[in-house]
Amino acid sequence: MADGTKAVFSALDGAKTQLYHFKAIVIAGMGFFTDAYDLFCITAVTKLIGRLYYYEPALQKPAPGKLPDNINNAITGVALCGTLVGQLFFGWLGDKLGRKKVYGITLVTMVGSALASGLSFGFTAKSVVGALCFFRFWLGFGIGGDYPLSAVIMSEYANQKTRGAFIAAVFAMQGMGILFAGAVATIVSKLFMDAFKAPAFKDNHILSTQPEADFAWRIVLMFGAIPAALTFYWRMSMPETARYTALVEGNHKKAAADMARVLEKDIYVEETSSKPPSAANPTTPYRLFSSEFLRRHGIQLLGTTSTWFLLDIAFYSLQLTQKDIYPASGLVDKASTMNALQEMYHLSKAMTIIALVATVPGYWFTVFLIDRIGRYIIQLGGFLLMSICMAILGIQYGNLRGEKSKCETDSTKDFCDGNPKLFVVLFGLTLFFANFGPNSTTFIVPAELFPARFRSTCHGLSAAAGKAGAIIGAFVVQTYTLKGESKEIKKAIIGLAVVNLIGFFFTFLVPETKGRSLEELSGEDKELDGRTNENGRNYNASTEMT
Numbered sequence: 001m002a003d004g005t006k007a008v009f010s011a012l013d014g015a016k017t018q019l020y021h022f023k024a025i026v027i028a029g030m031g032f033f034t035d036a037y038d039l040f041c042i043t044a045v046t047k048l049i050g051r052l053y054y055y056e057p058a059l060q061k062p063a064p065g066k067l068p069d070n071i072n073n074a075i076t077g078v079a080l081c082g083t084l085v086g087q088l089f090f091g092w093l094g095d096k097l098g099r100k101k102v103y104g105i106t107l108v109t110m111v112g113s114a115l116a117s118g119l120s121f122g123f124t125a126k127s128v129v130g131a132l133c134f135f136r137f138w139l140g141f142g143i144g145g146d147y148p149l150s151a152v153i154m155s156e157y158a159n160q161k162t163r164g165a166f167i168a169a170v171f172a173m174q175g176m177g178i179l180f181a182g183a184v185a186t187i188v189s190k191l192f193m194d195a196f197k198a199p200a201f202k203d204n205h206i207l208s209t210q211p212e213a214d215f216a217w218r219i220v221l222m223f224g225a226i227p228a229a230l231t232f233y234w235r236m237s238m239p240e241t242a243r244y245t246a247l248v249e250g251n252h253k254k255a256a257a258d259m260a261r262v263l264e265k266d267i268y269v270e271e272t273s274s275k276p277p278s279a280a281n282p283t284t285p286y287r288l289f290s291s292e293f294l295r296r297h298g299i300q301l302l303g304t305t306s307t308w309f310l311l312d313i314a315f316y317s318l319q320l321t322q323k324d325i326y327p328a329s330g331l332v333d334k335a336s337t338m339n340a341l342q343e344m345y346h347l348s349k350a351m352t353i354i355a356l357v358a359t360v361p362g363y364w365f366t367v368f369l370i371d372r373i374g375r376y377i378i379q380l381g382g383f384l385l386m387s388i389c390m391a392i393l394g395i396q397y398g399n400l401r402g403e404k405s406k407c408e409t410d411s412t413k414d415f416c417d418g419n420p421k422l423f424v425v426l427f428g429l430t431l432f433f434a435n436f437g438p439n440s441t442t443f444i445v446p447a448e449l450f451p452a453r454f455r456s457t458c459h460g461l462s463a464a465a466g467k468a469g470a471i472i473g474a475f476v477v478q479t480y481t482l483k484g485e486s487k488e489i490k491k492a493i494i495g496l497a498v499v500n501l502i503g504f505f506f507t508f509l510v511p512e513t514k515g516r517s518l519e520e521l522s523g524e525d526k527e528l529d530g531r532t533n534e535n536g537r538n539y540n541a542s543t544e545m546t
Helices: 003-014 019-040 042-053 069-097 099-118 124-158 162-195 212-224 225-230 232-237 243-249 252-262 291-322 322-328 342-375 375-395 397-401 418-433 438-444 452-475 486-509 518-522 524-529
Strands: 265-271 539-544
Touching: 003 518, 019 042, 019 069, 019 124, 019 225, 019 232, 019 524, 042 069, 042 124, 042 162, 042 212, 042 342, 069 099, 069 124, 069 232, 069 452, 099 124, 099 225, 099 232, 099 322, 124 162, 124 243, 124 486, 162 212, 162 342, 162 438, 212 252, 212 342, 232 322, 243 252, 243 452, 252 539, 291 375, 291 418, 291 438, 291 452, 291 486, 291 539, 342 375, 342 418, 342 438, 342 486, 375 397, 375 438, 375 486, 375 524, 397 418, 397 486, 418 438, 438 452, 452 518
Parallel strands: none
Antiparallel strands: 265 539
């Protein structure tokens, strides 16, 4: 490898864990916090939107308003469609223009679209939902850009020893975003519920839906703009990553200067030739999707895309269908015994508790253990244990849920004589092993395997494959849970167990990346070694502690 470039990379890989690492985690992590909040807060408010805009008084058997299946799927799934497009576009753009330049664009898009989602006003239910879907698509578009850029920036900033933990810490903010979404929805609904009293639906079909509740769901959606906006200045003040500057732009002197701003080392690069410096990699040896790329990285890309695709079918199905599964399993009272805000409150509270005891811990187990036991073992174990938990949950779903016939006339539950505590344990373990497993590793590994000039694009491709799986969860799997029918939910859960098992086998296509430099993993060390004397010059580099 050219000596000047090697000096920069050696300084990065050997750097002590210091303040700038944690600053990068916070800056990138707050974007991901916002991503998760915006994607998953919708689950807490869709039932409320159904009560507000889709109540049908002419039904023979009165029931609270409910979103039609196609409207429900559109509201929950349209942001995922935008995310897929954003991952492909911004992933590609991050390799063309640089990580830093594109990073600000995604943040502004997210903040603006989150605020606009809460301002989706209209004179009819159709116009409100249409505006909401429009803005949530663009919200997803901005979120999509954050996936490859956050992962790649953290990967290229991190040192070799703790790189996995740093990227995992950024991704762990997804768990905090999910928890925060549930907590904000719980607090907002509680405040509105206490301020605007209303009878249960069974007591008064009309007054049970408070008109003021129309502001509650809007506040929850708009709140997601705040944490992202707070990090805008710091995101814009971050220097471009040294690996992009050196390997893609070919300016290792600028890379050294940028790193001197954030490392506790000064990196000196002296050119011994009188010739002006040119790119460390003046000719691209192969292009994306060329035969050479496919020979070197084709199997790896197949492994990262397929495992992320399969994981997100299961993960997003579980997250988006909580609102249907919890009531059907006795964790939440039946809708007719509550008013609109009470339903939102109890559903949000259940989501928050599950996130606190199962979802969030899984992410942090990954942070603390990934550089000790490796990505490969965590992903294999996660897929296998998810499959086992979901198989038990699916096969025993009827017994865990209980039966309608065993409920008393005045029961607050739809099903009785089940075992909701065991259901919570199995459901929680599934989410725990998703996050202490493939949900974290599928995000981390694509940011490590590929050359710098393709790294953001390949991560975007892998993430987009994941979102294709999430879209299947939103538009296909969710149709099995919307009516709360035991037989259909059972089919969905068993199907997801099979999907996880397939993911277990596809993991064998993905290599272990623990303890190896990014240049070794991507093969760039060999490419640059072959170009050390290409233009008749050598570089001398040294590092000095400040």
